[in-house]
Amino acid sequence: MEELNYLKLKELLPSNVNLLVVSKGFKSSDIERIHNLGQNHFGESRVQEALDKKIFINNSGNIKWHFIGRIQTNKIRKIVQHFEFIHSCDSYRKLLKISEVALQMQKVPTIMMQIKLLNDPSKGGMFFEELKEKWDQIKEIKGIKVNGLMTINPKGLSLNENLKLFRKCRSLADSMNLPECSMGMSQDWKQAVEAGSTWIRIGSLIFGKRTI
Numbered sequence: 001m002e003e004l005n006y007l008k009l010k011e012l013l014p015s016n017v018n019l020l021v022v023s024k025g026f027k028s029s030d031i032e033r034i035h036n037l038g039q040n041h042f043g044e045s046r047v048q049e050a051l052d053k054k055i056f057i058n059n060s061g062n063i064k065w066h067f068i069g070r071i072q073t074n075k076i077r078k079i080v081q082h083f084e085f086i087h088s089c090d091s092y093r094k095l096l097k098i099s100e101v102a103l104q105m106q107k108v109p110t111i112m113m114q115i116k117l118l119n120d121p122s123k124g125g126m127f128f129e130e131l132k133e134k135w136d137q138i139k140e141i142k143g144i145k146v147n148g149l150m151t152i153n154p155k156g157l158s159l160n161e162n163l164k165l166f167r168k169c170r171s172l173a174d175s176m177n178l179p180e181c182s183m184g185m186s187q188d189w190k191q192a193v194e195a196g197s198t199w200i201r202i203g204s205l206i207f208g209k210r211t212i
């Protein structure tokens with residue numbers, strides 16, 4: 001079933017859109033099954049959950065892990081150690097910390113900055129104005145590669161409202177010459193793709209209801 005959902009989705013996606021399979025709430029064996037179909041990019045939002053699962057996955061050598069959850073400063077060391085991509089950095093201060101740790105570990109994480117386009121207290125994210133204001137400084141930070149924006153739309157919007165916000169995110173990324181836009185989840189990925197997403201983040205559409 002999961003395999004079929006995955007393959008169907010892959011078939012629908014334009015070739016320039018990357019699929020991040022979000023495995024939070026699902027087991028190592030679920031990850032393995034999708035990995036066996038050739039999927040290498042997996043997203044997790046809790047550090048400990050991800051690390052607990054990682055040890056049980058066979059042939060995990062070419063899996064690329066993406067961190068998509070809220071970043072707690074005291075977890076940054078583990079995040080940098082275990083995740084090549086970070087979609088959810090939402091402050092300048094955290095970027096500096098990521099950079100400091102990355103330089104120590106000789107890693108260069110790829111980062112998409114999480115922005116919020118509407119005031120949604122339930123979601124992380126920087127306002128774009130804040131990001132823009134710090135941009136010249138951000139570009140100077142060593143040990144990281146910031147290559148895109150990430151956004152999560154508030155719940156309960158119409159398809160058309162989702163589309164509008166995603167287009168806004170795309171145009172802001174373009175205005176800063178950032179190629180990547182991480183946007184679109186199980187409920188709204190079609191609108192995100194229409195608006196120019198380059199990374200959709202999909203969990204339940206593939207795996208069903210989260211179980212752990």
Ligand SMILES: *Cc1c(COP(=O)(O)O)cnc(C)c1O
Pocket residue numbers: 022024045068069152185186187201202203204205
């Ligand atoms: C859980 C999660 C997803 C996947 O959500 P689904 O609705 O299950 O596809 C995508 N992005 C983030 C940031 C998440 O936390």
